[in-house]
Amino acid sequence: MSEAGPLSLGQLSVWHDIRGLPAARRHEPNNAAAWPLPPGVTVEQARTALRAIVTRHPSLRTRYDVHDADAPRQLPPDVHLDDHLPVVEGDGTGPDELAAQLAAEPFDLGRQHGWRARLLARRGTASHLLFVKHHIAADAWAQELLHQEFRRALTDPAGLGDTPPGPADLAAEQHTPAGLRRRAQALDHWAQLLDRAPSVGLPRGAATEGRAVQGTLHSAPARPAAHAVAERARVSVSSVVLAAYVRSVARMCGADALLVQLMSANRFAGRWRNVVTSMNQWVPVLIEHARGDDLVELADAVHWSGLGAFRHGMHDVTAVAALRARMPAAPEPACAFNYVAVPEGSAPDAPVGPACAGVPALTWEEPFTTIGPRCYARVLETERALSIRLTAKDLGRDECAELLRGTHEALLTAARGN
Structure with a gap:
């Protein structure tokens, strides 16, 4: 160039x-x-x-x-x-x-x-x-x-x-005729979901307005629990953890359907799999019956909805912003989720924490950044544990802890078959 x-x-x-x-x-x-x-x-x-x-x-x-x-x-x-x-x-x-x-x-x-x-x-x-x-x-x-x-x-x-x-x-590839067609399809995905999704959000209080909190739940037992549920549901571990998280958010919102933003790595094509740049983009998915008791059933629905969303992970955010401007009632996502994936053979990028002892631990950190969605869960799986970091704006520590512990309990309960 x-x-x-x-x-x-x-x-x-x-x-x-x-x-x-x-x-x-x-x-x-x-x-x-x-x-x-x-x-x-x-x-x-x-x-x-x-x-x-x-x-x-x-x-x-x-x-x-x-x-x-x-x-x-x-x-x-x-x-x-x-x-x-x-x-x-x-x-x-x-x-x-x-x-x-x-x-x-x-x-x-x-x-x-x-x-x-x-x-x-x-x-x-x-x-x-x-x-x-x-x-x-x-x-x-x-x-x-x-x-x-x-x-x-x-x-x-x-x-x-x-x-x-x-x-x-x-x-350059994304501006070819084929690339422009894919972008148009992705924009259509956004338009359809924004038109169907309900306006649902987590509660806001005067005491938490303008504040941001960040908590991380470290759990050794959550990892085998998530794998056990994934095997039973025949879906990915990330889908199981997402299902547990979404159910926790839905119950706090008091809603059965949620618009959720998923982080798409967009590294599905061989030529671009290992390009050094930023390819991550948020892509929306509508998850229905999110408050259901059967986590296996919810994980299956989440899995297939997520796969459909990831097909449209590469999109023009400028066009999406223009689309939202034409839809004054377009809903905001209730929450966001990212299951961190790194190349094979990578070392974990975060400490496992006290969960190594088998006892789940919740720690609090000062957020380095609050860029992005209002309620964002970032999940990291290591060889020994599962860590869920939740960064939330306009939400208190008690609510943040409730979401994390609800997600954790959902995984363990489903693994026990209850």
């Missing part, structure tokens, strides 16, 4: 979420990671490996022309880059905390590439690469791909292969 071009649909979704953020919140699209280094890695090895992955992926060398907020463009990937890797000497602060501090500084997308890195050393020995990226540059799947490639490049920086396609290539 020799001149600026349109954003891909995933990039455009990120841009719509962030373009109106005040200066004090412009760090919120950032994600932080602390990648442990194998023993004996030198500063030069780490710098060479980092340069190998940045050179390989166009998204990490891309800046953006956002002067017209309604028509952002991505610039051609820069050929030259600054591969300086500052070394931070550890002072007792943990690597995750240091990475979070690094993420608190926003990116200027017009002047900077959407990532930064530091090498953490302990008493002169490199221990971690602190890596921060803007969500427009890479989603969770892409970030883990970068992690895996970085580890390989530490020993074989020339062995990563040819430059893969980037977001500009994806955007």
Whole structure:
């Protein structure tokens, strides 16, 4: 690409979420990671490996022309880059905390590439690469791909292969006649659901107006319970957890049907499965009979409704916004759900927590970001436990805890066959 071009649909979704953020919140699209280094890695090895992955992926060398907020463009990937890797000497602060501090500084997308890195050393020995990226540059799947490639490049920086396609290539395909047809079908999916869905939402109170809370339930027993129900229902584990969560929300709302936003990874086509960019987009699904007692039956319905929704996961958010503007009574989603998927062989990106002892634990955190839906559950499955992080706006801790514990109890009860 020799001149600026349109954003891909995933990039455009990120841009719509962030373009109106005040200066004090412009760090919120950032994600932080602390990648442990194998023993004996030198500063030069780490710098060479980092340069190998940045050179390989166009998204990490891309800046953006956002002067017209309604028509952002991505610039051609820069050929030259600054591969300086500052070394931070550890002072007792943990690597995750240091990475979070690094993420608190926003990116200027017009002047900077959407990532930064530091090498953490302990008493002169490199221990971690602190890596921060803007969500427009890479989603969770892409970030883990970068992690895996970085580890390989530490020993074989020339062995990563040819430059893969980037977001500009994806955007070009999405603007072909076939791509435009798929976008029209996705928009039709939105129109049909917005026309059918009821206006249902979680309660709001004066005491919680304008507040955001975040709680995470860590549970070892929830993982085998979800797998047992999934096997009985012959659906995915994510569908089972979604069913339990939706039922908890529906009972708090006092409604049988909910409009729910699902996070679609959109990595279903082989060529784009491992492209480094942001491909995540919210896609709506209408879930009916959500308060039912039979979680197996609900999981089956959720599974098939979700698969239908994911077929329309790539959509033009600008067109969806225009559609909603033409429908003054268009309902807002009651909740949102994301079952985190990362490439095979990835390490968990969150601690399992006290649930390792077999006792579910609920912890509270200060949200790093409140971008996105009002009531958003992000589920992470590790080899030992299930963690459900709920970020909710205009909702108190008691209600947040009730939703999390209701989801957890639904999984355990269904697994017992009750």
